[in-house]
Amino acid sequence: MKKYDAIIIGAGHNGLTNAAYLAKSGLDVLILEKNDYIGGAAVTREMHDGWFYSSCSYVCSMMRQAIHRDLNLTKHGLVLVPYLGTVVFADNGDTMTSYHSEEAEYNQLRQRSPHDADAMFRFQTDLGRYAQLIRKTLLRTPPDPTSFRPRDIKELLWLAKQFWSLGEKELYEYIRFFTMSAADFLDDYFEDDLIKAAMASPGVIGTALGVYSPGSAYILLHHVMGDVDGNIGAWGLARGGMGAISNALAGALREHGGEIRTSSGVDKILVKNGKATGVVLENGDELYSEIVVSNMDAKRTFTKCMDKNDLPPGIYEKAKNFKIRGSSGKVNIALSGLPKFHNVADNRYINRGGQGFVGSMETMERAYDCWKHGQWSDDPFIESVIPSAWDPTVAPPGKHWMSNFIQYCPPQLADGPWTPEKRDAFGQTVINKIERYSPGFKDLIVHMEVRTPHEIEAEIGLTEGNIFQGELTIDQLLFNRPFPGYAQYRMPIKNMYMCGSSTHPGGGVSSACGANAAREILIDLKRPNTVPEDDFYDE
């Protein structure tokens, strides 16, 4: 029976990245995917005739440019285009547009609040300071703070140096920042509620926290630290949808001789004498390899795909208690035309941006209250983008597809399990809300796909449909991700690794987790490193 050098479980973008770098180093690599298509949550599927939805993730800003360049992803079909400003909608019908020009943006903010228009400069600067530090850690393996190995000590010193370079005052602020709520953080800058709500909204996206919950300030940073071609904070669309990223990575993997097998879900990771030796597929087939890399989340990996008896004491419990709460839903809508919104000028550039149905700080918090009680809100926070307004390849000409990300949506309902009827009722709250700001919106709907945590978990395998493969709170970040002592991609079983977003630096389509894991694996196998160093604009 054939024995691979490495088997990677899960052909999401991090698994593909990991596999590509292992293959590039000359290893015989097989990547297994349970679905009959690759991509995981970075996927494009034709869900209605001529409409191609990015069913899960829909925009990207963290994709490591160094990896894009190094794996030649452009040659494999990937083109990332930046998208323009966003309009936010307030409960009272007010709107605020973020323009593509700094001057226009300033004028617009000044109309709402001269104070906040000025404060925005300080806010962006402070975020920039925090972001540049975190960005530098993305494509590095977190040090183990309890280890005395020279590499860990060196890396810890590097990390300390980065923190110290902020200056004493900012260092204290930074430490506070990690545990603050988005609301408290924003109160230091802004007066206007809509400005605050607009700025706070990235602080709750994908997370089971509210704008007033400690820890949400960091999530905010996580969403603004990315860049497109050096424009920090900018977001991009992948031409052809998010699946273009996975397809390009798959192209790079194949170029280096890797093998991809779809419709091959893994039932168990095989362990013999404390070493991972391969996998058993759902159909009973056994496949063997020198190492096994899981791109599944930490909870799924250890509680569903491993035998509890194969694990050292404590690991099963750690995995079981890993914070990976489902909190978001997604509604993908095919439209027969471009929707028009109240109080938004018919400006072709603004039409090509996003929409933030934030309401107010209060409305976002109330939506969170519903989530806590196992309900969905009938006034949810929705972050929308109409990628077809920019990307001519994802919908027929003149038609559009709208991606709507909904915060919040509970993984389990208080009144029993999710049913198709409840799912559709949840979807209805979303179109009702959009209709409020865009009369006639419902008439444009040609097709829609509603995805609650239940559908996302069933399809993609993300536990509770958590988009980050685990909450991005400080107890689960850096050397604590996924668990303290296991942040360097090596798992408690020999020859077993993790490469998904449950590892540092966490969620987002960055390819960083997969690449970092590859680098560690290659060190263990004493093979030349194939993973590039990150490139920075602020060197």
Next chain:
Amino acid sequence: MMNSETELNDSFAGERLKKSYFHPRQSVLNLRDAWSSWNGYKFADYYYDAEYEYFCIRNSCATYDICPMQKYIISGADAEAMLDRMVTRDITKLKTDRVTYVCWCTDEGRLIDDGTIFKLGDEKFLLTCGSPSLAWLKKSSFGFDQLLIQDASDTIAALSFQGPTTCEVLKKMGLDGIENLKPFCVAHFSFSGSTDTPLMISRTGFTGDLGYELWIDPDLALPLWDALYAAGEDYGIQPYGEAATNMARLEAGFIMPGMEFNEALKTIHYQYDQTPFELSLDWLVDFKKAHFNGKRALLDLKNMGSEYTLAKLDIEGNKPAEESFLYADKACTKEVGYVTSAMWSPVVKANIALAMVKTKALENSLWVEIYYSKELRHHSKVVKCVVKNKPFWAPERAKSTPPKPF
């Protein structure tokens, strides 16, 4: 009325730039008032955002005003012979309704300009180029009597239309069969259904992507614009200016006057102009054809080999190597060339440049010293360059007929 009165009383009228035939539409869309100039015309540097416009070229479709480009109609029995003697490429093989890229040189074999020649009939050609060339055309006509040279720069309205969705938009505009037009070919249509209003379309451009150039009578410039923008509305149409053009052409590896070469007739210092060989345009020089201007000198230059060669560079890191020097060593002790154009390529995700490199140094390792600033403080770094033989961006759709779906 108001307008013309204001203009009549404008004591600065002589200082103001000419307005292109498309100006009424373009000025409305120039949200940033980012104007520069080209051949006396008011010309957009960009309209909304240079990078946005660049991405329209790569992602959807975009228009670029080429009214300010110089256009000459050369007709008569001697037209072909005259042009063939002027340019370095053999144009006697050029068929009607075909276009070819050419350059022309001084007697010393130094590059005067580059441009395109359209063969519109047996005895009728259109020459387009960046800078005014009427005087050189007249000089080059010496000995040819059956010849008429007309400066059509101001009597043809022209619009470049580039990007992956262009073919679809032209189809939607009703130009049947446009999808069968091959690169460097010309097709004739009647605009708005009347034979009195011919619209000429060539599959040409300066972006390295799928694209066309539209040529029409100035009276029809605005109706053409309106028809194109109506058809392109659902295909992401957008005007672009000089900034986006410069990005796209650099990715395609095309040279730009004033960047890669200094026009010979405008060069004061000895040999500060270039030969076609230095610019890697060897393929444009056809020694097999009959006598042409600069042939003897070019033969000598060819045999001697060029001291410098224009090279495409892929540079480490992301800092554009603008105005940088190249070295043979990391310590920067041996200078071997200079960068002529540089940028971060958003689509390729590479730090690219065109550079004049000492031919002998091309085989060895190349280093570039880049200056950049961070919040006002200047920094420099020395990084490695790799010489590339192919254009940085050359999508399949630019060559295929019919173009691959966008």
